[in-house]
Every structure is written in structure tokens, then in C-alpha cells.
Amino acid sequence: MESKKAQQRIDELRQVIERHNRLYYAEDRPEISDAEYDALFRELQHLEKAFPDLVIPDSPTQRVGAKPLTKFSQVEHRVPMLSLENAFDEGEMRDFDERVKRFLGLSAGKEIEYVCEPKMDGLAVELIYEDGSFTVGSTRGDGFVGEDVTQNLRTVKSIPLRLAGSKQPDLLEVRGEVYLPLAAFQKLNANREEEGEPTFANPRNAAAGSLRQLDSRVTVRRPLSIFCYAPGAVKGDGFDSQSDFLATVKKWGLPINPLIKKCKGVKEVCDYYEEMAEKRESLPYEIDGVVVKVDSFELQKELGEKSRSPRWAIAWKFPPRQAVTVVEDIVPQVGRTGVITPTAHLKPVEVSGVMVSRATLHNWEEMERKDIRIGDTVVVERAGDVIPAVVKVMTEKRKGGEKPLPIPAQCPECASEVVKIPDEVAVRCLGLSCPAQIRESIIHFASRHAMDIDGLGDKYIEQLLRLGLVKNVSDLYYLTKDDFMKFERMGDKLAENLLSAIDNSMKRELDRFIFALGIRHVGEHTAKLLANAFGSMEQLEKAGEDELISIREVGPQVAQSIRNFFHNQDNLKVIERLFTAGVSPSVQEKKVGGKFTGKTFVFTGALTRFTRDDAKRMVENEGGHAAGSVSKKTDFVVAGAEAGSKLDKARDLGVKVLSEDEFLEMLEG
Numbered sequence: 001m002e003s004k005k006a007q008q009r010i011d012e013l014r015q016v017i018e019r020h021n022r023l024y025y026a027e028d029r030p031e032i033s034d035a036e037y038d039a040l041f042r043e044l045q046h047l048e049k050a051f052p053d054l055v056i057p058d059s060p061t062q063r064v065g066a067k068p069l070t071k072f073s074q075v076e077h078r079v080p081m082l083s084l085e086n087a088f089d090e091g092e093m094r095d096f097d098e099r100v101k102r103f104l105g106l107s108a109g110k111e112i113e114y115v116c117e118p119k120m121d122g123l124a125v126e127l128i129y130e131d132g133s134f135t136v137g138s139t140r141g142d143g144f145v146g147e148d149v150t151q152n153l154r155t156v157k158s159i160p161l162r163l164a165g166s167k168q169p170d171l172l173e174v175r176g177e178v179y180l181p182l183a184a185f186q187k188l189n190a191n192r193e194e195e196g197e198p199t200f201a202n203p204r205n206a207a208a209g210s211l212r213q214l215d216s217r218v219t220v221r222r223p224l225s226i227f228c229y230a231p232g233a234v235k236g237d238g239f240d241s242q243s244d245f246l247a248t249v250k251k252w253g254l255p256i257n258p259l260i261k262k263c264k265g266v267k268e269v270c271d272y273y274e275e276m277a278e279k280r281e282s283l284p285y286e287i288d289g290v291v292v293k294v295d296s297f298e299l300q301k302e303l304g305e306k307s308r309s310p311r312w313a314i315a316w317k318f319p320p321r322q323a324v325t326v327v328e329d330i331v332p333q334v335g336r337t338g339v340i341t342p343t344a345h346l347k348p349v350e351v352s353g354v355m356v357s358r359a360t361l362h363n364w365e366e367m368e369r370k371d372i373r374i375g376d377t378v379v380v381e382r383a384g385d386v387i388p389a390v391v392k393v394m395t396e397k398r399k400g401g402e403k404p405l406p407i408p409a410q411c412p413e414c415a416s417e418v419v420k421i422p423d424e425v426a427v428r429c430l431g432l433s434c435p436a437q438i439r440e441s442i443i444h445f446a447s448r449h450a451m452d453i454d455g456l457g458d459k460y461i462e463q464l465l466r467l468g469l470v471k472n473v474s475d476l477y478y479l480t481k482d483d484f485m486k487f488e489r490m491g492d493k494l495a496e497n498l499l500s501a502i503d504n505s506m507k508r509e510l511d512r513f514i515f516a517l518g519i520r521h522v523g524e525h526t527a528k529l530l531a532n533a534f535g536s537m538e539q540l541e542k543a544g545e546d547e548l549i550s551i552r553e554v555g556p557q558v559a560q561s562i563r564n565f566f567h568n569q570d571n572l573k574v575i576e577r578l579f580t581a582g583v584s585p586s587v588q589e590k591k592v593g594g595k596f597t598g599k600t601f602v603f604t605g606a607l608t609r610f611t612r613d614d615a616k617r618m619v620e621n622e623g624g625h626a627a628g629s630v631s632k633k634t635d636f637v638v639a640g641a642e643a644g645s646k647l648d649k650a651r652d653l654g655v656k657v658l659s660e661d662e663f664l665e666m667l668e669g
């Protein structure tokens with residue numbers, strides 16, 4: 001291709017990719033599938049490789065910096081980054097509202113217009129756009145001077161490298177909160193544990209650690225995200241209110257939290273707080289309160305600020321997700337890969353509505369770093385439904401009898417040798433037939449995201465092992481009703497149900513089967529990639545290292561681990577025995593001509609006929625797409641009981657609403 005043509009196509013691709021980024025991250029209404037997006041991205045990468053002179057720093061391909069930094073330089077904020085005053089209950093919130101009115105000389109009966117926003121629990125950053133290009137990004141620092149983390153912020157996919165549209169100011173500074181979604185936090189910690197690296201106590205620390213990396217190639221592997229919430233300095237047309245600011249920057253492609261709401265008067269603010277406190281449990285990221293801001297910038301100016309915080313805003317905090325309790329015992333637990341994790345048994349304590357009695361201490365190095373001992377009084381923290389963690393020890397409460405737990409010399413379950421591999425923090429049991437590893441691997445095999453054997457939980461699996469009825473996962477498929485009848489407290493009906501649940505799992509999708517095998521480093525996502533790439537167990541088993549690495553997102557470590565798994569004769573025997581029993585993983589090729597090709601579904605409310613995961617699969621198997629939010633692009637909303645705002649929105653937009661039964665009819669019909 002000649003250079004002029006290439007330049008044209010490159011420009012076109014960049015624009016198209018930027019548009020899809022915006023639709024995906026800022027507007028939450030993607031128009032193309034991930035695969036289609038990847039194809040565009042790869043085409044751009046190829047062209048830029050062939051024409052290196054045409055590469056520009058703003059290109060969507062140029063997110064990762066080439067060289068690690070030796071240190072961060074400093075950035076002075078043109079406008080100081082203030083912090084917020086806190087309110088801890090409704091009374092303090094009402095006091096704030098009254099103060100605002102008094103200051104403005106308004107009568108008590110007047111109602112102020114506020115903008116209410118979720119208070120993201122991440123870290124504050126400032127993004128500077130000059131002539132529409134992202135040039136500098138910094139941390140808050142002390143409010144006046146922060147650190148230059150531009151290289152790392154460029155890796156955050158939801159931050160546009162160029163603003164969309166035309167009428168942007170010459171200079172735009174935007175403040176926002178960078179955060180790590182809960183799922184990514186969990187995965188990151190699991191990986192670090194497996195790799196023997198210290199774990200993060202909460203998503204906020206993980207986000208901070210990721211952003212303060214000198215090597216942006218590390219940051220790019222942490223799926224950080226951002227919501228923007230305030231302007232800094234602006235040269236050009238300004239904004240006249242917070243709601244104007246939010247709506248305008250959203251059009252330029254900056255992500256704004258969709259839960260932000262305008263509220264008139266303090267009563268509506270209180271309702272908003274209640275609504276968010278309830279939502280908090282099901283959000284995919286952590287929030288620690290709501291931020292209430294006077295909407296009008298004119299009024300904000302009149303109110304001004306005190307030393308470090310504005311008079312026009314307040315953070316109304318949720319009760320902390322931390323509590324103080326006592327470590328009654330520390331018990332070493334053996335996981336399915338043999339890693340031994342010290343687990344704290346706690347005096348049960350309520351942490352924002354949930355009783356907590358266990359906390360992971362992750363590994364010995366971390367436990368020693370925090371100096372956690374049996375008998376210690378500790379602060380525990382819970383994030384979403386992630387396993388609670390011990391944040392710190394209250395050493396001032398020590399009486400002298402507290403005891404640390406040394407690394408066990410032998411596996412607590414099978415007495416095999418325990419090793420601590422140099423450079424790893426993980427402590428592993430080397431026992432090949434360690435009952436704990438076997439138990440955990442069967443529990444994993446039967447679990448919901450793996451073979452999903454309904455009803456076969458930890459307790460039954462433990463009994464099967466104790467009675468010697470199973471020795472590995474393949475034995476599950478040779479069980480008879482008589483076997484189950486040997487259990488304490490087992491009825492005919494229950495035994496039959498368990499057997500048919502095992503039976504039903506025989507034809508699970510290939511990706512679930514691969515995930516269920518518990519190959520090291522092969523999580524749900526990688527299992528999907530492998531299933532798509534190879535299409536059968538035979539092909540996967542035969543795949544060489546090069547073939548494995550040629551799959552995007554599969555690195556040498558994962559490839560090696562897959563090879564090792566299939567080199568092990570015991571593993572091959574188990575797979576053979578599974579197949580002999582009739583297990584035949586189904587291949588879920590996405591049907592191009594499927595019933596739902598090109599259709600987008602949203603599931604909402606309490607579903608009773610199937611789970612959300614099942615629904616997603618059913619739709620995807622028929623070539624459709626299951627989305628999280630309703631937009632004009634949604635074709636169908638399937639509403640269970642107590643469906644709320646998504647159903648309202650569907651009706652507003654005239655999107656067709658189906659009941660669960662209607663959906664199933666459509667699928668079968």
C-alpha cells in the first residue's frame with residue numbers, strides 16, 4: 001500500500017476506534033462486538049508497523065510507554081485539588097443544607113438544587129487536555145503538587161487520548177477518581193497469591209499501587225477505570241453548573257458515573273443516599289458514600305471555600321466496612337494447588353450488615369509484615385463480597401500472650417513436606433495425594449462456574465471422600481444411588497437429585513470443562529480463549545507451546561502450565577476416565593445464523609427460571625449479546641419480579657419487554 005492510502009486508512013481507523021471506545025466506556029452502549037473491535041485494532045497495528053513514520057502519540061495503539069521511569073516528576077496543580085468535609089448522618093447532612101442557605105441569605109423554606117454522586121473509593125487524579133489531546137495526568141499529592149503519572153494514565157482504556165467533538169476548550173483540566181473494579185481486584189490478588197507476591201488489602205490500595213508503577217507495562221495489565229467529577233482550570237468556554245459540566249465532558253468522551261442524579265432539596269438528597277446505600281452491595285466497584293454538590297457554579301463561587309474544602313460540597317459517608325475484632329485462631333488452609341494460606345478465625349463481628357468470622361491472611365510473609373498473632377485485636381475490612389482481610393493489628397491492645405503461627409513443617413492435612421520456593425511467598429504442600437488438594441479440586445470441579453453440579457457442595461464432597469467413594473473428579477460419574485444412600489441423613493429423592501445433577505453436567509460446554517480441570521493459571525477467561533481456539537479437548541491436548549502462545553492473551557507461563565498438565569499421566573488417565581463415563585463437553589460455536597444474531601438482551605429483576613449466567617450463555621450461544629444496561633440499541637428486556645429502573649427505562653424507550661417464559665419460548669420456538 002502506498003503511504004498516502006495508508007495514511008487515509010490509518011486516520012479512518014483511529015477515528016472509528018476512538019468512537020467505539022467512547023460508545024463503550026463513556027456512553028455504555030457499544031455497537032460492535034469485542035471481536036469486531038479487536039479486528040479494527042489489529043488492522044491499525046499492522047498498518048502502523050508497516051508505516052512507522054505515521055505513528056503518532058495520540059494513536060489508540062500507543063497507550064503503553066516504551067521505557068520504565070526511574071522516578072515520577074512533579075506536577076503543580078493550576079487550581080488546588082481540595083478535599084471534602086464529611087457528614088456521617090442525616091443530621092449532619094441537614095446542617096450542611098442549612099449552612100448553605102444561611103450563607104446565601106436564603107430563607108429556610110427555599111430548596112437548593114444539588115448534584116448527588118457516588119463517592120468512588122479510589123484515588124483522585126487530574127487529566128490535562130490541551131487542544132483536545134491528553135497531555136499530562138497527575139495524582140492529587142498534597143493538593144498543590146502531585147506526581148506525574150501520565151504514562152500510567154494513558155494505559156487506562158476509559159481515558160480518551162483525544163476528546164471527541166469540535167468545540168473543546170484550549171485547556172481543559174478534569175478531575176476524577178481512578179478505581180479498580182472488584183472483579184479485577186479479586187483476580188489480581190488471586191494471581192499474586194499464586195505467584196507468591198504480596199496481596200493488596202483493598203481495591204483502593206491496589207489501584208494506588210497500580211497507578212504508582214514506574215513501568216507502565218505493569219499498569220496496562222491492571223484494568224483500572226475512571227469516573228470524572230470536577231473541572232480544574234479551563235481556558236475557553238466554561239461551564240455554568242456541575243450538571244452542565246458533567247453532560248458536556250461526557251459528550252467529549254470522558255466517563256461519568258451513570259448513577260449521578262440532580263436532587264432538589266435535602267429530602268431528595270436523603271432518598272438518594274438510601275438508594276445508593278442499598279445499591280452499594282451490588283455495584284461492581286467500591287463506593288464509600290455520596291458526594292453532594294451545589295449545582296450552580298455561580299452559587300458555588302459565592303459560597304467559596306474554607307482552608308482545604310469547599311463550602312458548596314460535602315461527602316456523606318457510609319458506615320465503614322471495617323470493624324474491630326479478635327483473632328481467635330490462625331489455621332493453615334490447603335488450596336487445590338497445594339498453596340497453604342493462613343486463615344484467621346475471628347470472633348464474629350458485623351461489618352456493615354454482614355457477619356464476618358473468617359479473614360484471609362494471604363501468606364506468611366504478609367502475616368509477618370503485619371505482625372498478626374493469635375489473640376490479637378485487629379481491624380478487618382470487607383469489600384463487596386470479596387473475602388474479608390485484616391488491615392492492621394491494634395498493637396496497643398496486646399497483653400503479652402499473643403502468639404504468631406510459624407510456617408508448618410508439614411502439611412496440616414497430609415503431613416507431606418512443605419516448601420517455600422525461593423522468590424515466592426507462597427508455601428506449598430508437595431503431597432501428590434494430599435486429601436486437601438483433592439477435596440479442593442473436586443469442589444472447584446463441581447462449582448457453579450465450572451461443571452455446575454447443582455447441590456453437590458462442600459459437605460457432600462467431604463462425605464464422598466471420607467467414605468472412599470471418590471478419589472478424583474472422574475469417580476463422580478461412576479457413583480450410584482446406593483453410594484449416596486450410605487450418607488448420614490440421605491433420602492431417596494435427594495440421592496436421585498444429586499445423581500441427575502451429576503448426569504446433567506456431562507454435556508457442559510468445553511470452556512467450563514477446561515476451567516473445571518483446574519489447570520494452573522487457567523481461569524475462566526483463559527478457558528474460554530482455549531475452547532474457542534481449539535474447539536476440542538483432543539486439539540488442546542495436542543497443542544504445542546508455540547501454538548498456545550499464538551493465542552492472544554496466552555503468555556509463555558500459561559502455555560507452559562498447560563503443557564505440564566497434559567504431560568502428567570495421572571491427569572490424562574482422569575480425563576480418559578471422564579470420557580469413558582460419558583462426559584462429552586459440548587462445543588459452543590457461536591452460531592452465525594443463530595436465532596439471536598445481532599440482537600441485544602438485557603436481563604433485570606429477580607429471575608426464577610434461570611440464572612443470569614445461564615441467560616447470558618443462552619443468548620450468546622444463539623449469536624446474541626447480553627448487555628448490562630438498557631439503551632436505544634437494546635432489542636429485548638427480560639424482566640423478572642421486582643424489576644426496577646431498567647424496566648422503566650425500557651418502557652420509556654419503547655424497548656420490547658419479555659417475561660422469563662416468553663424468553664424461553666422465543667429460544668425454543
Ligand code: IVH
Pocket residue numbers: 082083084117118119120121122123124177229230291310313315
Ligand atoms: S469532588 C472540591 N466527587 O473524595 C471537590 N470527590 O474526600 C473535590 N471522591 O479527594 C472532590 N468520588 O478523591 C468528588 N464524585 C466525587 C468523588 C470524589 C470520590 C474523592 C476524591 C476526593 C475525596 C474527598
